[in-house]
Amino acid sequence: MTISALLSQYGDRYLLALVTTWKLTVLSFLGAFAIGIIITVLRVCPIKPLRAFGDFYVQIFRNIPGAALLILLVYALPYLNIVFPYNTCVLIATILIPSAFCSEHLMSGINTISPGQIEAARALGLSFFQMIRRVIIPQALRSSVLPMTNLLVATMLTTSLASQVPMRPLELTGIVSYINTRAAGGVMAFVISAVLYCASAVIIGFAGSLIDRKVRIQR
Amino acid sequence: MSKTPSIRDMLYEEPGPKTKKQIRVITLFAILLLAALLAVVIRQFYITGQFAPRYWYFFGRWTTWRFLGQGLLVTLEAAVTGSIIAFLLGFVLMRGKLQKNKIIRGASVCLIEFTRGVPTLLFIYFFFLVVPQTGWKLSAFWKITLPCAISACGVVAEALRSGVNAVPKGQSEAALSLGLTKTRTFYKVVFPQAIRFVIPSLIAELVIVLKDTTFAYIVTCADLMQNAKVLISNYDAMLSVYLVVALIYILINYLLNKLSDRLADRLKQNPAERSAA
Numbered sequence: 001m002t003i004s005a006l007l008s009q010y011g012d013r014y015l016l017a018l019v020t021t022w023k024l025t026v027l028s029f030l031g032a033f034a035i036g037i038i039i040t041v042l043r044v045c046p047i048k049p050l051r052a053f054g055d056f057y058v059q060i061f062r063n064i065p066g067a068a069l070l071i072l073l074v075y076a077l078p079y080l081n082i083v084f085p086y087n088t089c090v091l092i093a094t095i096l097i098p099s100a101f102c103s104e105h106l107m108s109g110i111n112t113i114s115p116g117q118i119e120a121a122r123a124l125g126l127s128f129f130q131m132i133r134r135v136i137i138p139q140a141l142r143s144s145v146l147p148m149t150n151l152l153v154a155t156m157l158t159t160s161l162a163s164q165v166p167m168r169p170l171e172l173t174g175i176v177s178y179i180n181t182r183a184a185g186g187v188m189a190f191v192i193s194a195v196l197y198c199a200s201a202v203i204i205g206f207a208g209s210l211i212d213r214k215v216r217i218q219r
Numbered sequence: 220m221s222k223t224p225s226i227r228d229m230l231y232e233e234p235g236p237k238t239k240k241q242i243r244v245i246t247l248f249a250i251l252l253l254a255a256l257l258a259v260v261i262r263q264f265y266i267t268g269q270f271a272p273r274y275w276y277f278f279g280r281w282t283t284w285r286f287l288g289q290g291l292l293v294t295l296e297a298a299v300t301g302s303i304i305a306f307l308l309g310f311v312l313m314r315g316k317l318q319k320n321k322i323i324r325g326a327s328v329c330l331i332e333f334t335r336g337v338p339t340l341l342f343i344y345f346f347f348l349v350v351p352q353t354g355w356k357l358s359a360f361w362k363i364t365l366p367c368a369i370s371a372c373g374v375v376a377e378a379l380r381s382g383v384n385a386v387p388k389g390q391s392e393a394a395l396s397l398g399l400t401k402t403r404t405f406y407k408v409v410f411p412q413a414i415r416f417v418i419p420s421l422i423a424e425l426v427i428v429l430k431d432t433t434f435a436y437i438v439t440c441a442d443l444m445q446n447a448k449v450l451i452s453n454y455d456a457m458l459s460v461y462l463v464v465a466l467i468y469i470l471i472n473y474l475l476n477k478l479s480d481r482l483a484d485r486l487k488q489n490p491a492e493r494s495a496a
């Protein structure tokens with residue numbers, strides 16, 4: 001099929017798929033970010049069992065393959081009487097995996113803060129949570145813009161997991177196998193999706209380096 | 220975790236007696252909370268009958284483990300082969316990106332960005348759906364290994380490039396002034412030093428390739444995941460088999476990541492290399 005034939009026949013579907021991928025990416029990223037912050041606070045708090053839990057959480061979801069997690073959620077959890085709709089399963093998987101990486105990025109962001117900052121905060125009489133909220137997190141966030149940009153791209157790539165379950169509406173990877181099982185879409189069906197993915201990644205990367213230049217702390 | 224003192228331990232000073240008591244109370248509370256969480260999970264397993272021996276007895280047989288081991292071997296084989304191909308492709312792309320020639324450089328940059336911006340699954344579907352249409356016959360093993368390698372090569376190229384950039388400029392200047400050609404300077408002086416910096420990120424990349432190979436069930440390659448499916452249909456035990464298989468994956472990736480961290484730490488602690496890294 002030529003590219004124009006594909007676009008005239010499936011153009012609307014591609015547009016919907018692009019929007020679906022974006023929506024899923026943003027939702028997953030926000031969820032991953034929120035959980036990532038909570039887990040990071042647990043990992044630096046003085047309560048040993050909570051620390052251990054945070055480390056455990058990160059190791060599990062950093063190392064589990066996306067396909068394995070999604071299959072567990074979709075096919076194995078119902079045996080425990082826990083049944084989620086397909087879309088929820090995908091969203092859970094695409095939140096849990098990036099959240100572990102988010103926490104790892106935040107931890108290395110925290111590691112770039114100089115001990116003097118913490119000594120100063122303590123000398124001013126800030127409590128632990130005040131220090132976390134007013135000193136640690138703002139600095140860690142500012143120095144982790146670039147890793148977070150990469151995380152956003154990685155999250156977008158992770159959302160392609162949705163093609164492994166019958167999720168509707170289709171996202172950018174799902175639509176390719178949809179078109180190819182219906183008609184021989186050939187190489188072009190892939191090229192369109194790939195270009196849309198790439199363009200999204202390039203836009204994210206560009207925005208990321210713009211923000212990074214604005215907020216980065218020069219040391 | 221790492222040998223270098225982490226900021227994690229510097230966040231608070233030695234607690235006084237009052238705080239110590241507080242921490243002890245909260246710790247107790249946290250332990251109770253986590254125990255309750257665990258209890259809920261175990262209870263759910265219990266009431267749904269997932270602890271029944273018929274779901275677990277076959278893990279006592281060594282044939283089960285041999286079968287899973289065969290799958291694991293294919294998984295590892297695919298991951299290692301894929302990583303080697305990704306390394307070779309990544310090396311070529313890195314060399315391309317560092318060329319003076321604008322066309323070669325532009326093409327390399329485009330290819331790197333392309334492979335980094337497209338999900339592995341899309342490459343897998345390409346090899347699964349489109350490649351057979353062209354009449355190019357590939358075995359299931361290559362149908363999973365090649366897409367994983369292609370999707371990793373851009374990241375490898377960037378890692379190698381950052382390693383090359385981390386080698387102090389004086390090294391190549393010294394080599395050039397000794398009369399080495401540019402090519403020899405790169406292969407004899409710069410690259411051997413660069414590769415040491417990037418070994419940790421190359422191992423991390425191996426983990427990513429290994430995770431990507433779990434999609435092998437799409438092309439019905441008999442990897443760990445696929446063999447798990449066979450076990451499931453033989454014993455009708457979905458949850459237990461998938462849990463065990465997920466744990467195997469997690470354990471292998473955990474060990475590889477640990478190795479990568481260890482090597483990165485050693486690189487940081489070596490004073491001769493600290494200035495360059």
